[in-house]
Amino acid sequence: MNLSLTEENYLKAIFFISGNEGNLVNTNAVAERLDTKPATVTDMLRKLKNKELIIYQPYKGTRLSEDGRLYAIQILRKHRLWETFLVEKLGFGWEEVHEIAEQLEHVRSPKLTERLSGFLGNPQFDPHGDPIPDERGVFPVREDLTLDRAEAGQEVLVKGVKDSSTEFLNYVAKLGIRLGDELKVVNIEPFDGSVLIQHGEAEFRLSAQASSNIYISKK
Amino acid sequence: MNLSLTEENYLKAIFFISGNEGNLVNTNAVAERLDTKPATVTDMLRKLKNKELIIYQPYKGTRLSEDGRLYAIQILRKHRLWETFLVEKLGFGWEEVHEIAEQLEHVRSPKLTERLSGFLGNPQFDPHGDPIPDERGVFPVREDLTLDRAEAGQEVLVKGVKDSSTEFLNYVAKLGIRLGDELKVVNIEPFDGSVLIQHGEAEFRLSAQASSNIYISKK
């Protein structure tokens, strides 16, 4: 089934709000996420229900059908592959790629998607550390820790971020931290859980909140 | 100015029909190229005229304004860069890439375009041998010959095709000729101008018409 760009974005929005458990999603929540009006969402829900991509009962909320879920995951796969391409191959910063990937994710060509994935070495995580589902829609399991769980003295590699909001990405970029960078955990303050980091020449302190949003692996 | 995908395709269509000289373009010609109806074209022409992207007088025909021409060339630049990417980096055949590039050409991000160009080594010609305009809209000048102008005994490299219709690309692909391949001109038949080619182990004869549509350079 071939959907319009708009329909694709609705599926993706429902997927995100719904979470892995496939919770019921409110009309208002979708409207807010897509920056549109509830009345517009209702129209689209009726349409997506007719196409059997969602399960929807008026006034009761909606969730993705199995078909809808698979479709949404394919868009997500493309989004994250393109983000990886932009960072790894074209040298973009991880805070710059989301908007462009919003466009690229709608390009329709299964062959392109698979070739792109191969070209990138079939990555399992995108530049923000988010998992990239495979062709059949299966998500890889993350093994990485977050920085707040590291131990003093450890040297670690930056694998991604949990929170990929523009605000957080900009903060991290301002600190000079990039994907793959090596960090040394100097110490962890017992009082507030903040972490003193050595990064090349620089040394700085990250709050527990910030460090709990950075994925790392042991070096 | 940000145009819709449809508007962009109209500009590109007018650019192609109009040619380098900026000839007047008929409503019917645009309709045929875009596989739509003349009445629909008239609607769009009025709209593009209001945006000052074309010069248009009812019943008299239309051509691109300077702004419109620059816009069309930017789309063309993106189209040909993406085709180059698909062939060079993802290993697509040159007969497969046009459709995908029709989608990718509409992705809006000047930075992406320039990064992509750099990543590809700022190519001057796409996989079909068509010139890729630079950032400012200037087309490179082609120095290559066509195969019908080669001399017997010469060894040449395939640089592109003049005619990039699906039919011709398929024919060339069927012969096993790919971009960058080396061909040896065994002889040229004086009677009809057909060319006997040696390509690796294979030997075959190309009509004058076919060979006049293949760009080559001396080895």
Add this chain to the structure above:
DNA sequence: AATCATTTTTAGATTTGCCTAAAATTTTTC
């Protein structure tokens, strides 16, 4: 359980891109 507040849907419009059929204009032919 009746009222009030919130959420959601319905009704009615608008814009964009497209269509068919009819009218107008231009071009070609005799």
Add this chain to the structure above:
DNA sequence: GAAAAATTTTAGGCAAATCTAAAAATGATT
């Protein structure tokens, strides 16, 4: 140069995606 043919525009409509305003349903509060 008038008639016929071709081209192009206008008129009127339709589907998709959006909006605002009003109505309906649900949920929360006394």
